[in-house]
Amino acid sequence: MRRIIEDYLQRIKDKKHLNAFLEVFEDECLAKADDIDLRLANKQPVGKLAGLVVGIKDLISYKDHSLTCSSKILKGFTAKFSATAVERLLLEDAIIIGRQNCDEFGMGSSNKNSAYGRVLNNIDNNLVAGGSSGGSAVAVQADLCMVSLGSDTGGSVRQPASFNGVIGLKPTYGNVSRHGLAAFASSFDVIGILSKDLADNKKVFDVICGKDEFDSSSSDVLIPETKATDKSKKLVYFKQVLESEGLSEEVRSHFETWIQKLKEQGYTVEEANFPLLEYLLPTYYILTMAEASSNLSRYDGVRYGLRAKENDLYGLYSKTRSKGFGEEVKRRIMMGTFVLSAGYYDAYYTKAQRVRSLIKERTKELLKTYDFIISPTAPGPAFEANKEKNSPIEEYLQDIFTVHASLAGLPAISVPMGKTKKGLPTGFHIVANEFEEHALYTFSEYLVTL
Numbered sequence: 001m002r003r004i005i006e007d008y009l010q011r012i013k014d015k016k017h018l019n020a021f022l023e024v025f026e027d028e029c030l031a032k033a034d035d036i037d038l039r040l041a042n043k044q045p046v047g048k049l050a051g052l053v054v055g056i057k058d059l060i061s062y063k064d065h066s067l068t069c070s071s072k073i074l075k076g077f078t079a080k081f082s083a084t085a086v087e088r089l090l091l092e093d094a095i096i097i098g099r100q101n102c103d104e105f106g107m108g109s110s111n112k113n114s115a116y117g118r119v120l121n122n123i124d125n126n127l128v129a130g131g132s133s134g135g136s137a138v139a140v141q142a143d144l145c146m147v148s149l150g151s152d153t154g155g156s157v158r159q160p161a162s163f164n165g166v167i168g169l170k171p172t173y174g175n176v177s178r179h180g181l182a183a184f185a186s187s188f189d190v191i192g193i194l195s196k197d198l199a200d201n202k203k204v205f206d207v208i209c210g211k212d213e214f215d216s217s218s219s220d221v222l223i224p225e226t227k228a229t230d231k232s233k234k235l236v237y238f239k240q241v242l243e244s245e246g247l248s249e250e251v252r253s254h255f256e257t258w259i260q261k262l263k264e265q266g267y268t269v270e271e272a273n274f275p276l277l278e279y280l281l282p283t284y285y286i287l288t289m290a291e292a293s294s295n296l297s298r299y300d301g302v303r304y305g306l307r308a309k310e311n312d313l314y315g316l317y318s319k320t321r322s323k324g325f326g327e328e329v330k331r332r333i334m335m336g337t338f339v340l341s342a343g344y345y346d347a348y349y350t351k352a353q354r355v356r357s358l359i360k361e362r363t364k365e366l367l368k369t370y371d372f373i374i375s376p377t378a379p380g381p382a383f384e385a386n387k388e389k390n391s392p393i394e395e396y397l398q399d400i401f402t403v404h405a406s407l408a409g410l411p412a413i414s415v416p417m418g419k420t421k422k423g424l425p426t427g428f429h430i431v432a433n434e435f436e437e438h439a440l441y442t443f444s445e446y447l448v449t450l
């Protein structure tokens with residue numbers, strides 16, 4: 001084990017310029033490796049994940065380790081407890097190698113919104129890593145760890161997975177405890193898993209999922225196992241997705257080729273109308289900004305991390321928040337406060353809640369007929385990082401295909417769909433019914449052989 005960990009640590013050093021890790025737990029993971037080696041030598045039992053090298057997004061608590069959410073506001077903050085997901089990994093002897101860079105509080109699609117600098121895409125350093133779990137995806141792609149725990153509110157595991165040619169699973173909402181995951185938008189947030197290997201992804205999922213007494217929204221539904229390559233599965237895609245304005249030609253043609261292949265293999269793949277597509281992004285952004293403005297009010301300079309020097313209380317709050325939060329986080333707090341304000345609450349927040357219910361209902365209806373909803377994961381491959389400035393709207397449009405599963409609380413996976421002419425990965429996105437993660441895994445197993 002020690003040799004393997006040393007190799008990983010060396011690669012992390014060699015690839016330091018990628019900025020994927022904010023901290024590496026070098027001594028700790030070597031000690032853990034030695035402990036596993038010793039137990040193996042003494043024929044003592046080891047956990048199911050013994051030796052699995054895992055990185056965790058800097059939004060996930062690990063007791064007695066720093067937690068910054070890639071924000072200046074949490075500089076110097078040490079986690080008081082471990083997230084349940086981390087606790088479960090440790091119990092099975094996974095080795096946690098470090099804390100990964102991400103967009104501040106998980107807000108973004110490029111990893112440019114980190115207070116600690118952007119993550120570089122390892123395939124082409126001029127491109128973005130994707131976000132918000134960009135460090136987690138790049139670390140897997142560059143073999144700096146085997147698996148990463150990311151978080152996915154609207155696509156933050158799946159879109160960077162697609163940009164980096166790896167696998168990214170967003171579980172059903174509530175299927176993995178949120179205890180110890182810093183809150184962005186609580187009715188959407190879920191811990192997700194990135195890896196190159198599907199079997200590793202599933203192993204980790206099986207360990208971290210399930211009821212947790214610390215998260216009342218967690219569920220204890222038993223997840224059914226499914227048979228591999230079940231050709232009776234019915235798939236649907238939306239006409240509006242293929243007509244979508246921002247969809248790159250190459251991604252469209254990859255996706256169409258895959259539809260063709262699946263049909264040839266005997267799957268039923270049908271086109272459906274989903275007129276709500278244009279409401280997905282506005283609904284997602286109104287609701288998540290509202291929730292974020294409320295969740296992030298706890299960072300006031302009194303309880304956590306950064307505290308600006310100021311004698312009066314309101315001065316302390318406003319100075320700390322002005323200095324501590326980055327531009328995108330501030331934008332979202334302001335927009336969120338606006339949509340929750342007395343005069344606009346019904347027009348925006350209540351309306352968006354209604355549309356969310358409608359989206360959930362229609363989707364549920366559709367999933368009575370079909371097993372999976374398929375689309376590209378993102379409208380294009382990784383984009384240029386150094387364009388003068390990507391407008392926030394441009395970044396929001398990245399989420400057009402991923403937010404559907406988030407609004408509906410459904411599990412979804414991104415698997416590599418092939419490469420563009422420039423050699424950039426694209427992703428194939430599959431949404432299933434609640435608690436059908438295993439069906440996603442078995443179908444993906446088949447897809448990766450396509």
Ligand code: GLN
Nearest residue numbers: 106108152153154155156
């Ligand atoms: N890109 C999306 C956003 O900025 C998704 C973020 C996420 O899933 N954490 O909100």
